[in-house]
Amino acid sequence: MSAAGAAAALRQAWTALQCGRPDEARALCEQAIATAPAGVDAWRMLAMARQQLGDAAGAEAALARAAALRPDDAAIAFEFGSVRLQRGDADGAIAPLRAAMAGLPAEPRAAFRYGTAAFVLGRFDAAVDGFAAATARDPQWVEAWNNLAAAHGRLQQYPAAIVAARAALALRPDAAGAHQALAALLSNLFDRPSLEQGLAHALRALALDPALAEAHRNAAVLLRKLGEPARAEAHARQACALAPDDADTVDTLGEQLLLNQRPADAAATYAAAIARGVDRPALRRQHGIALLQDRRAAEAVVALDDALLRQPDDQRAIAHLGLALAADGRADAALDLLGLHRHVHAVALEPPPQFADAAAFHAALADDIRRHSQQRWEPAGLAARNAFLSGDLLTDRTAAITGFERRLREAIDAFLARCRALPDAQRAGDAFLRHVPGAYRLHVWATQAAQAGYIDTHIHEDSWLSGAYYVTLPDAIADEDPAHAGWIEFGRPYAHLRGWPEHAVRTVRPRVGTLLLFPSYLFHRTLPYTGPGERISISFDLAAR
Known part of the structure; x- marks a missing residue:
């Protein structure tokens, strides 16, 4: 031819x-x-x-x-x-x-498919870039807006995710799925108006599609945060009736039963789902927590051990396995697992070079926190009590905040390098050190409290390393105080989880200019104090990217 x-x-x-x-x-x-x-x-x-x-x-x-x-x-x-x-x-x-x-700068499909590939690979920053380009090239593309919202959501960039979800909803105002997606994103917030908006969208989704199990599930989460446990349980039960083999739906009901102080029912709910083949490490962990709360410590140890074998970096599983071991009479094993006295580290941070001294730096940083654009009083569903809590501290790019961020990242990188340099055998045998991340993402926020303000007992379940930096402290926080007023306490669990020995509680006196680093799975809280002055601190979570 x-x-x-x-x-x-x-x-x-x-x-x-x-x-x-x-x-x-x-x-x-x-x-x-x-x-x-x-x-x-x-x-x-x-x-x-x-x-x-x-x-x-x-x-x-x-x-x-x-x-x-x-x-x-x-x-x-x-x-x-x-x-x-x-x-x-x-x-x-x-x-x-x-x-x-x-x-192909005018081709929205090229950007959309790039975003899709990145999302599948878990590269959510790149997915945001792709889907954002697709929406810019075709602003009427609903699926691109939905996917942009999902990618922002995976990065916990909820304000940006909500903007994208609202854009999708504006294009299809009568789509039940669009209302449901927006409700799901709003359920991640903590201020009451946003939670009430989320509930309204979940209920609107159910009015459009009464069989939408996800909308029932999100209504349950929103009602939980809004302080309506009976309604939350009712929606969780309806979600389970519609989607009995969906793991997230089962977990929503089980968690609500635990919060409603019915651990035996929660344990039965998780056990039945696992027996039906709805089997995820998170459900096995939740089954263990329910058994622990039901005072069946030996069974809880078995369930939580199994959950950790399946997902070794599950922070809640590590935290509760320690409690289950202690409740089962094995306090030494619990302390060895958690490393309470090995893994709390104090690091002094130098002030950024643009400030004359530490006092000038901390004064500027305290002022920036007091007037932060996302400062909120006692956000719903979080651990702050009688205190202000900022959203993402790093959204306000002041000289003091950006200077602090640089010093924080330097300290974190140095700490990670020290962890990675440890012998492999030492790291492999330690629940904390075996999961040292490579690339990481950082979430930073600030707390501002006066007397009687404190942070209640909690862990940071979605990260690996957590920390607290002290900007301003009141005179009431003193070295020789047997009550440890204003100190930070590690080890003591929630009040409804008994069995943790008193000698295994560790208290640390905070100091201005000092950064405390600790595993995210450690239960911790701040103790209230009485007297004049503010306690202003900055916290962070570090998670693998």
Whole structure:
């Protein structure tokens, strides 16, 4: 076949494709390629024919040849990345789709598919970039707005996620799923107006679709935070009736039963779900917690051990396994597991260089916290009592806050380096050290309290390392105080979980300019104090990225 014949074969192949004859198109493309193997268009058309025939692997191979022949062609990169993504190879798709997104600035699908590949790979920052570009290129694309909201949500960037979800809802105001998605995001907030808005959207979703189990589940979470446990349990039960084999729905009901002081019912709920095959490490952990709360410590140890074998970095499982061991009479094993006296570290931070001294730095930092744009009084569902709590401290980019962030990151990076330098055998045998992250994300917030203000007992279950830095402390916090007023206390669990020995409680006197680092699984609280002056501190969570 001559070059002219190859061109004619391609024209015939295109006609065959348009008429639904992919077998004929494939044969004609193969004839053209036999004559002109470097013909990029022939390889692209062959890929289309193979794809119509259901030969995804063959289509990918043809596009790989086209991409090799014309590596800077964004359209080919788009087709090649799309085929790989459709085959489930997000890792192989992301590079060509990134090139397609850059090279086809008016094509929303290229940006959307890049965002999709990144989301599948857990690269949520990149997913945000892709979906944001898709919405900019096609502002009417509801799915792109929904996916942008989901990517922001995975990064716990809830304000941005909520903006995207509202944009999707504006395009489809009567879509039950859009109301449900917005309710789910609002359920992550802590101020009462946002929670009430979330509940309204969950109920609107149920009015549009009464069988939407997710909306019942989110209504339960929102009502829990709003202090309506009976209504929360009712919605959780309806969610379970509609979706009995959904693990998140089972957990919502079980958690509500625990909060409603019915641990035996919660344990039975988790056990029944696991027996039905609704089996996730988190459900096994929750089953163990329910057994512990029901004072069945030995059974709780078995369940929590099993949960940790399945998910060794589960912070709640580690925390409650320590409590279960102590309640079962094995306090030494509990202390060894948790490392209460090994893993609380104090680090002095130098003031940033742009401040004359530590006093000037702390005065500026305290002022920035007092007037922070996200400062809230006693947010619903959080541990602050009679205190102000900021949202993301780093959203206000003042000189003092950015200077603190630099010093904090330096201290964290140095601590991580020391942890990684420890012998492998030492790290492997330690519940904390065996999970030292590589790349990490940081969430930072501030607390401002006067007398009687405090942070109640809690852990940080979605991170690995937590910490507290002290900006301002009242005179009532003293070295020689047997009551430890204003100090931070580690080890003591929630009041309803008994069995933790008093000698295993550790208190640390806070000091201005000192950063405390500790495992996120350690139960901790601050003790109230009486007298003038403020207690202003900054906390952080570090989670693997």
